[in-house]
């Protein structure tokens with residue numbers, strides 16, 4: 001699953017010749033999530049990664065440098081005949097802010113879902129979660145956002161699994177799902193282990209090794 005973070009604007013309060021006002025585009029799989037939308041965000045995106053259709057928008061707070069680009073962006077989506085609803089999340093007050101802004105800028109024909117969030121909320125998405133957190137800023141209800149990836153299995157290594165005595169087939173699937181399986185003991189292990197009990201133990205340990213390796217792969221996966 002691809003995950004990238006594109007900083008469309010990193011200046012504060014006033015744009016510079018080289019830096020736009022705050023906006024961060026997260027691309028995860030097919031999702032396109034915009035965090036903040038400072039004035040000029042449209043152009044920042046148009047001249048870089050492209051002004052993609054957004055999946056949803058999150059505002060951190062209502063200082064003008066963080067949202068003034070949103071009405072124009074929404075109008076562009078409308079001119080491009082967007083039909084899909086767009087959710088705009090933010091601290092309490094987001095409904096009044098966006099409603100007022102769009103009264104000035106003009107209405108859009110797609111549905112705007114205005115969602116007020118507070119620390120402790122968790123938004124479940126396909127394979128990840130987004131959680132607002134309180135941050136210290138000059139306004140009382142500013143939010144930061146944390147994107148949590150759900151645990152994912154690492155890349156399966158069939159050669160190592162086979163070498164450790166796992167039988168190719170359903171056992172590979174069990175291991176990939178994080179389960180501990182019992183594979184056939186290797187021929188070398190069988191002769192080296194001697195008795196039945198040792199042979200079983202040898203096979204079991206080998207499979208445990210493969211499972212542990214899988215577990216480490218999962219933990220290391222981004």
Ligand SMILES: [Zn+2]
Nearest residue numbers: 061063137138
């Ligand atoms: Zn601010």
